[in-house]
Amino acid sequence: MSKMDPPGVKPYDGPAGGWGALHAVAKAIKDQTAVTSDVRALLKANQPMGFDCPGCAWPDPDHRSSFEFCENGAKAVAWEATAKRAAPEFFAAHPVAELWTWSDFDLEKQGRLTHPMAYDTASDRYLPISWDEAFTRIGAALRALPDPNMAEFYTSGRASNEAAFLYQLFVREFGSNNFPDCSNMCHEATSVGLPDSLGAGKGTVTLEDFDHCDAIFCIGHNPGTNHPRMLATLREAARRGVPIVVFNPLRERGLERFASPQDPIEMLTMRSTEIASSYYQVKVGGDLAVLKGMMKTTLALDAASLASGGPGVLDRAFIAEHTSGFEALAADLEGTEWAAIERQSGLSRADIEAAGAVYAKASRVILCYGMGVTQHRHGTSNVHQLANLLLLRGNIGREGAGICPLRGHSNVQGDRTVGVTEIPDEAFLARLDAAFGIASPREKGHNAIETVEAIRDGKSKAIICLGGNLAVAMSDPEATFAAMRKLDLAVHIATKPNRSHLILAKESIILPCLGRTEIDVQETGPQAVTVEDSMSMVHASRGGLKPASDELRSEPAIVAGIAKAALPQSKVAWDHLIADYSRIRDKIEEVFPDFFNFNERIMQPGGFRLKVASSEREWRTPSGKANFIPAEGLAEDPAVGADALVLTTIRSHDQYNTTIYSLNDRYRGITGRRDVVFVNAKDLSARGLKHGDAVDLETVPADGAGGAPRRMRGLTAVAYTIAEGSVAAYYPEANNLIALESYDHRSGTPAYKSVPIRLRAAGA
Incomplete structure (x- = not known):
């Protein structure tokens, strides 16, 4: 950037965090005109008796301070705890045709939804309706479908374990496995790729592992914006001399330097901590080439060590006992030319070999990655290569080492854990059926892409969205929006208006729900829900603010209301479960044995960690071992012309x-x-x-x-x-x-x- 910068473009010279972050937090709270409630809510964010931040899935440290929130977490809380209201009067004043011309920013800026609303064609407006009428209309539309698989059931990662479990239970009793999920659009390559390699679709590290690692590699993610609380962890590692090697196409400030708002010395002296020890700007689509180059370097260093009488670099005992497929990987790497690696990655051989030398020298390595790795045409193969690199030196199932996929929403991983998946396994379905006396369908359901295709082709006629903004989040809005307008029924369970609500089906209904920060009172009193972070820690979340409207209902209660309307002869005691969420957790424990003593363990400060078999070097793969899986070629995506x-x-x-x-x-x-x-x-x-x-x-x-x-x-x-x-x-x-x-x-x-x-x- 230069002195000739266009309007609204000016270089930012400060660190991530620091006074800029504090100013942004204050402004976010002020803009939402709810200063008292926002500040009270922030003090309870990520605390043992408070609520889980509705933002990212980075875990909470055991040594909690009074301020366990980041700048963007504070924005998320302020956005939810806002004093602004999108009440029936708002919708009465603005027809949908007008709202369609608004920006997405202006739509959500209107504030919290307060009443159930149904679209009225004659007036081109959303009009308020009662909860009973909403459930009746939804239930009738679902029962009218010739086939349960003509309905789609989307889930956002904001939903709690309790809401997600009830949701998948309802849908399976209804007769479908159609579960497009926000995971499909971000880390599904992880959920598919890691089971191939390691036998489990979750990361293997804990937050404590960062205290024991001696190298960290960050590939394709931006913590300063997408998971800012990670910066505190990276800062601690950097300050004790751990090399942090970054591969990212853009120079991202959060990976360069960070000033902790909780460090008075850094704040008062205007100092900051350097994060990356090495920062390599790989070309978009060059991660696969980099990973192959690093593995090729590791093998070369191993050969050189052995030739000089040294012990080698590979962990041969680990490879022999715990893995299969090493020879095929080595042959693929041997046949991969450095010139091709350099061309595809945009990096020099010397740079990649320098990064590989850091990896080979370290005894305990953590590899962190984000959607820069997964959101490619061969994203699953990219994940395989990450696992390959770690397996070469036994960096799975060792203290201070492992793989760390950086999830988005705070419970996107938990939704999957408790059954929101289009590809359920037989063991899970058998336990679910036994627990509730139902007969779940066995055929594969639809993911997000397949959902849009099915709606486009007239094979699906209804969708229920448990949170989120599916149509806007999906690729190809022209095709997606046109498909959604073909629906007979669209139901959106939401806290705020968004553009997906304006893409009208024959019948469109908005159901307003409680937010994470709000008190959830059911028949037996205030309730807690649970969430799972990106490192498999499960903990309770308890809102403390007065709900934005007396008309709001919790997500579990809304799911139960729809289920009762759609399944008049349901075998599930929905009202009994909703009256006390501990009963839902008892059923989760019955269906998922890893949740043993669920209600007791969430009473522990910080909760408990679910078993991740690969963290314990237990490989739940068909071979019973971790698998080296070579990638064909170096391209993460289809080849394009030289001028592109x-x-x-x-x-x-x-x-x-x-x-x-x-x-x-x-x-x-x-x-x-x-x-x-x-x-x-x-x-x-x-x-x-x-x-x-x-x-x-x-x-x-x-x-x-x-x-x-x-x-x-x-x-x-x-x-x-x-x-x-x-x-x-x-x-x-x-x-x-x-x-x-x-x-x-x-x-x-x-x-x-x-x-x-x-x-x-x-x-x-």
Whole structure:
């Protein structure tokens, strides 16, 4: 960036965190005009007797301070605890046709939903209805379907274990396994890939492992924005001299330096802690090449050590006892040329070998990764390679070592654990059926991509969304929005209005639910729910604020209400379960043995950790061992022309998934706008463009995924520290560049991080 910066673009020179974070927290609270309740809520965030932050899934430390929240967690709490209300009067004043023209930011800014609402075609407005009428209409529409599999049941990771368990129970008694889930759009490649490699689809590390590691590798994630509480953990490791090696296309401030708002010395002296010891700007789509290069380096160092009479670098005892497939991996690496690795990664051999040397020297390595790895056409294979690298030196099932997928929503992992999956196994279904006397369906259900395809093709006619903003979050909004408008029934369980609510079915209903911060009172009194973080820790969450409206109901109660209406002869005692959530947990324990003594263990401060078999070197794979799985070639995505750039979608700092808190992106120097594309200055110059120019993006069809070119017009080019050949634009605005057919066919994860495009002057 330069003195000729366009409006709203100015370099940010500060660290992540620091006074900028405190100012942002104060502003977020002030903007939501609920200062007293927001501050009271924040003091209970991530505390033993408080609520779990509705933001990211980073675990809580045992040594909790009075302030266990980050800047973006505070924004999430303020957004939920807002004094603003989207009451019936709001909908009466604004027809849906008008609301459609509003920005997503302005829609959610209206505040909390307060009443059940149903769309009225004659007035083009949502009108209030009673809960009884809402349940009656939903139940009648579901019962009218010729086949239960003509309904889809989406789940957001915000839902608690109790709500998710009841939801999957209702759907399976109804007769379907159609569970499109937010996991399908982010870490499904992890949920599919890690079981192939390690036998379990979860990370193997605990937060305490970071106290014992001697190297950390961060690949394809941005903690400063997407999981800020991780910065405190990385800071502690950096301050004790642990090398932190980063591979990321963009220079992200949270991976460069961090000033802890809880450290008075850093705050008063305006100092900060350097995070990355080495920062390599890999090209978008170059992670697979980097991983193969690091493994190739590890094998070369092993051979050199043995040749000089040393012990070698590989953990041969571990490989022999615990793994299979090493020879095939070694042969693949031997046949992979360094020139191809350099070309695909955008990094030099010397850089990759330097990173590989750090890995080979360390005894205990943690590898952290995010959606920069998973959201590719071959994202599952990428996850296999991460596991391969760790297995070479026995870095699974060892203190201070392991694999750390960075999940998004605070209970996205827990939803899966308690049964929200389109591919349930027989053992689980048998236990569920025995616990409730039902007969669950056995056929595979739909994931998110398959859901949109089924609706588009007229094979599904109803959808219920337990939270989220599915239509906006999905790739290819043109195809997704058109499909959703074909539905007979759309039900949205939500806290705030969003654009998905405006994509109308023949019958559209919005059901307002309690937020994580609010008191949930049922027949036996105030209730706690539970969540599972990204390291398999399960703990209780108890809201403490007065609900935004007396009309709000909890997600478990709403699920039960729909179930009773749709299944008049249900075998489940829904009212009994809802009266006391401990009864739901008793049933979770009955169906999932790893939750033994569930109600007792959540009384412990911090909760308890579920068993992750691979953490204990128990490999639940068909071979009974961890598997080395080679990847074919080096391309994470289909090949494109030499003149093409590869675009990755990114979140701004004032954003959480599709929720946009403001139009600012502080760490990237953007204020008051989102219509920008980040480009390397050399790539701009090569196309006769410069910083601040108006540009258009046009997709380059590849391997049948893309069809006719898709375009984004009139963006402002921002010269940025991003790898050559790579560009970045904001999600979800850039989703229109991603064809519905562009996804990982193993996991169903859309390829949000690998869009081949051409960059031109606007209107050219």
